[in-house]
């Protein structure tokens with residue numbers, strides 16, 4: 103850590119998730135402070151998107167073996183070597199985080215601070231023993247797992263997404279509290295690798311923010327594969343004895359588990375940054391409010407990613423914010439807004455779920471004449487190859503203008519199949535232009551997309 107009592111910087115960045123991508127060659131003559139109390143790279147690299155998908159793929163392989171019989175291919179799933187999978191994942195990721203930090207520390211114009219920062223005045227920050235000032239401040243401090251109120255929770259061992267992927271061993275039994283993306287992906291991972299998984303879901307279905315019929319379908323698919331999904335169920339109290347955690351349920355009865363995963367959402371780190379001292383207005387969840395250019399209401403202070411309000415908790419959104427802020431710092435007289443016209447999202451489970459734009463119900467509230475196309479994978483040639491009987495795509499469109507307003511897919515490769523629809527929505531192509539104006543290779547799975555568009559009624 104630099105020794106100067108109160109150093110001054112051209113730019114201070116709080117957080118090295120997407121925030122770390124901001125300094126570039128054009129800032130070589132700026133003095134920059136990067137403040138990161140944890141490992142470099144943030145949530146996505148170290149405990150989010152990237153490791154989780156590496157585990158997801160291993161689980162997919164486990165599922166492929168166990169479901170091979172339907173193709174006339176015989177194999178036996180003999181279990182997963184959890185330590186080997188874990189070490190492969192983090193053996194790749196940890197050096198990237200360490201390398202990223204070493205690179206920044208080597209740069210002559212950058213000082214790295216490793217204690218959390220908080221405001222003590224306008225563009226004045228306290229990190230560890232240092233108080234520093236900066237002409238420009240970028241708040242990129244993200245979120246942390248939210249711990250729901252459960253009696254006794256602080257007295258039992260529990261995991262969050264921060265720690266679950268680094269377990270010593272694959273648990274025999276896992277209970278997951280939550281029904282969102284983290285819960286669904288981790289349930290898939292542990293079930294796919296051989297744990298017995300129970301999910302306690304407060305709402306009526308998994309993925310409550312997705313199209314309800316897709317959330318219902320995922321809930322059903324999870325149950326079919328043996329995951330015990332208990333909807334409308336909340337854990338009231340937790341105790342532990344002999345390494346076993348017992349949960350008392352609001353539906354009556356109790357449930358024992360070897361490992362408990364809390365996946366009940368995330369909360370902003372803004373509450374730990376004394377935003378008011380920096381003159382930064384935040385919402386009730388301590389997320390700094392930003393304008394279209396990602397400026398907060400404090401002169402020279404910007405905010406991005408999961409921390410900023412409104413939040414989306416997606417890496418591609420945080421990256422788009424960072425890119426815009428990078429431009430705006432360098433070109434304050436010609437600021438740009440992040441390029442985020444249609445934000446796709448995908449949940450990497452088996453089956454995958456992917457969506458963009460409006461839910462059908464939302465679209466119906468716009469007052470437009472809404473038409474909906476739906477197509478089963480089973481109705482396409484590649485769907486036959488997959489022996490698929492349950493996957494489908496749904497497109498929500500304006501019946502008059504033929505604009506695509508939303509698309510929702512559940513099934514193999516949903517995250518990839520979605521992309522032509524994101525492109526179409528972004529570039530204003532109509533249902534018919536996309537369905538009939540391009541050639542779709544036969545019999546690729548993309549025919550699901552072509553055909554769902556052909557199913558959109560007049």
Ligand SMILES: Cc1cc2nc3c(=O)[nH]c(=O)nc-3n(C[C@H](O)[C@H](O)[C@H](O)COP(=O)(O)OP(=O)(O)OC[C@H]3O[C@@H](n4cnc5c(N)ncnc54)[C@H](O)[C@@H]3O)c2cc1C
Nearest residue numbers: 117119120144145146150151219243244407408415416417
């Ligand atoms: C398990 C999991 C899986 C995910 N999978 C996906 C996915 O598949 N696709 C996707 O798009 N998104 C996914 N996400 C979401 C994605 O990880 C986040 O949207 C993204 O990482 C947000 O980036 P960020 O830069 O805003 O914040 P972060 O990456 O969280 O970075 C914030 C950084 O700020 C630091 N910090 C905290 N407090 C302070 C402080 N006071 N001072 C200075 N620094 C501070 C933190 O240590 C951290 O390094 C996933 C999230 C989780 C938890």
Ligand SMILES: NC(=O)c1ccc[n+]([C@@H]2O[C@H](COP(=O)([O-])OP(=O)(O)OC[C@H]3O[C@@H](n4cnc5c(N)ncnc54)[C@H](O)[C@@H]3O)[C@@H](O)[C@H]2O)c1
Nearest residue numbers: 250280281282283284285304365366367368415448449450
């Ligand atoms: N593939 C992806 O893009 C991906 C994967 C994982 C996470 N993420 C991002 O990370 C964020 C966090 O994920 P998450 O799954 O933790 O959050 P989430 O907001 O998606 O889901 C939270 C779940 O917890 C439940 N819940 C909330 N409070 C509860 C309580 N008190 N008791 C019981 N249940 C409760 C909610 O009903 C919901 O089912 C998401 O917003 C998502 O954008 C993205």
